[in-house]
Each structure stands twice: as C-alpha cells, then as structure tokens.
Amino acid sequence: MYTLLSGLYKYMFQKDEYCVLILGLDNAGKTTFLEQTKTKFSKNYKGMNLSKITSTVGLNIGTIDVGKARLMFWDLGGQDELQSLWDKVSSR
Ligand SMILES: Nc1nc2c(ncn2[C@@H]2O[C@H](COP(=O)(O)OP(=O)(O)OP(=O)(O)O)[C@@H](O)[C@H]2O)c(=O)[nH]1
Numbered sequence: 799m800y801t802l803l804s805g806l807y808k809y810m811f812q813k814d815e816y817c818v819l820i821l822g823l824d825n826a827g828k829t830t831f832l833e834q835t836k837t838k839f840s841k842n843y844k845g846m847n848l849s850k851i852t853s854t855v856g857l858n859i860g861t862i863d864v865g866k867a868r869l870m871f872w873d874l875g876g877q878d879e880l881q882s883l884w885d886k887v888s889s890r
Pocket residue numbers: 822823824825826827828829830831848849851852853854855874875876877
C-alpha cells in the first residue's frame with residue numbers, strides 16, 4: 799500500500815530534474831540568456847537589469863520549472879582563466 803501511495807505521490811508531484819550547462823566564450827551572452835529565460839518562465843521573478851550584468855566569475859545557477867520538468871541551468875564564466883573549470887563541472 800505504501801509503495802502504491804508513494805508511487806502515486808511521486809507521479810503527481812515530483813518533477814524530472816535536468817541539468818543544463820551553458821558554456822561559451824566570455825561576452826557571448828550566456829548570463830543574459832539565463833536572466834531572460836528566468837524572466838520568461840518564472841512567474842514571480844522580476845529579472846535584473848540586463849545592463850547591470852557583469853562578467854561571471856565562477857558560476858550562476860538558475861532553476862526554472864517547465865511543465866513537469868525542472869531545469870537547472872549552470873552558467874559558467876567564459877574567461878580564459880575560468881575555462882579550466884568547465885572540465886571539472888561537466889564531468890559531474
Ligand atoms: N546585441 C546583443 N548583445 C547581447 C546579446 N546578449 C548579450 N549581449 C551583450 O553582451 C555582453 C555580454 O553578455 P553576458 O551575458 O555578460 O556574457 P557572458 O557569456 O555571460 O560572459 P561571461 O560571464 O564573461 O562568460 C553584455 O553587454 C550584453 O548586454 C544579444 O543577444 N545581442
């Protein structure tokens with residue numbers, strides 16, 4: 799019975815989670831893309847002023863829900879010195 803109920807609960811409420819890596823050279827527009835996507839798909843998210851976006855040091859993580867899927871975007875900084883991180887993150 800427990801298995802049946804927990805299965806039903808999962809079916810109805812649990813979302814499939816996907817990780818999406820956004821990679822590209824610096825100034826390609828990755829963070830701008832992520833901000834625009836969050837603004838479009840998250841109801842309560844107002845979005846930051848796009849002109850205030852500065853070059854990413856490290857990474858930004860943004861989560862949006864689309865239907866039954868939850869997308870977790872990883873926006874990695876594209877500067878030369880940060881590209882060594884790409885390997886480490888993508889191998890996880
Ligand atoms: N014309 C134009 N400019 C854009 C577009 N997308 C982003 N930009 C501009 O490009 C510049 C860099 O954008 P970012 O989103 O910070 O680029 P990034 O890829 O995150 O850069 P890093 O964080 O350094 O890796 C900003 O001045 C943006 O306003 C676009 O679609 N068209």
